[in-house]
Amino acid sequence: AQSVTQLDSQVPVFEEAPVELRCNYSSSVSVYLFWYVQYPNQGLQLLLKYLSGSTLVESINGFEAEFNKSQTSFHLRKPSVHISDTAEYFCAVSAWDDYKLSFGAGTTVTVRA
Amino acid sequence: DAGVIQSPRHEVTEMGQEVTLRCKPISGHDYLFWYRQTMMRGLELLIYFNNNVPIDDSGMPEDRFSAKMPNASFSTLKIQPSEPRDSAVYFCASTGQGVFYEQFFGPGTRLTVL
Numbered sequence: 388a389q390s391v392t393q394l395d396s397q398v399p400v401f402e403e404a405p406v407e408l409r410c411n412y413s414s415s416v417s418v419y420l421f422w423y424v425q426y427p428n429q430g431l432q433l434l435l436k437y438l439s440g441s442t443l444v445e446s447i448n449g450f451e452a453e454f455n456k457s458q459t460s461f462h463l464r465k466p467s468v469h470i471s472d473t474a475e476y477f478c479a480v481s482a483w484d485d486y487k488l489s490f491g492a493g494t495t496v497t498v499r500a
Numbered sequence: 501d502a503g504v505i506q507s508p509r510h511e512v513t514e515m516g517q518e519v520t521l522r523c524k525p526i527s528g529h530d531y532l533f534w535y536r537q538t539m540m541r542g543l544e545l546l547i548y549f550n551n552n553v554p555i556d557d558s559g560m561p562e563d564r565f566s567a568k569m570p571n572a573s574f575s576t577l578k579i580q581p582s583e584p585r586d587s588a589v590y591f592c593a594s595t596g597q598g599v600f601y602e603q604f605f606g607p608g609t610r611l612t613v614l
Binding site for chain 2: 419421429430431432433436438477481486487488489490491492493
């Protein structure tokens with residue numbers, strides 16, 4: 388079975404400052420890794436994912452995450468946040484070639500002006 | 501595409517009543533997932549289907565919960581009888597071949613059991 392630990396439950400950050408959300412996973416098999424974002428009163432949306440290939444993956448709105456197999460991590464970063472990035476962020480893992488996801492507890496990011 | 505559709509968006513009921521939540525997945529997706537989200541327990545997978553067949557229901561809390569998928573375009577999650585501790589947001593998600601393991605979530609149903 389797979390599991391995910393998100394190390395920070397809440398991250399306050401000022402607008403235009405960088406942010407990093409930490410995610411560690413546990414699995415005995417190869418994995419796929421995901422970051423989902425949930426805006427208030429909405430469902431989750433995929434932000435980015437790692438399936439194979441380059442360990443650095445990017446989203447269209449400036450987020451990036453790096454798969455580190457030796458440290459079993461998939462941390463999410465953004466060099467400069469906007470007010471609109473205020474949301475809850477979930478790290479998730481699945482076994483290779485499996486559609487079932489295990490989610491972390493989530494990290495609430497609050498961006499202040 | 502309209503995305504995953506869930507109904508109702510909000511449901512308020514009294515303890516002991518039957519509650520039925522509905523989901524229409526994205527056309528062509530052959531996996532459907534039901535999740536529950538609460539402050540205390542976070543996001544929990546309740547059950548998922550592949551080609552309308554339940555594959556893993558180990559997350560269903562107890563016998564009061566049941567889920568069905570009579571065809572590829574419709575699924576229900578039923579709670580009978582409902583209890584206050586069932587109050588949560590219930591999400592449906594779908595995925596399939598061609599979307600590279602991305603799950604598409606519906607807007608959720610916010611259930612309040614009084």
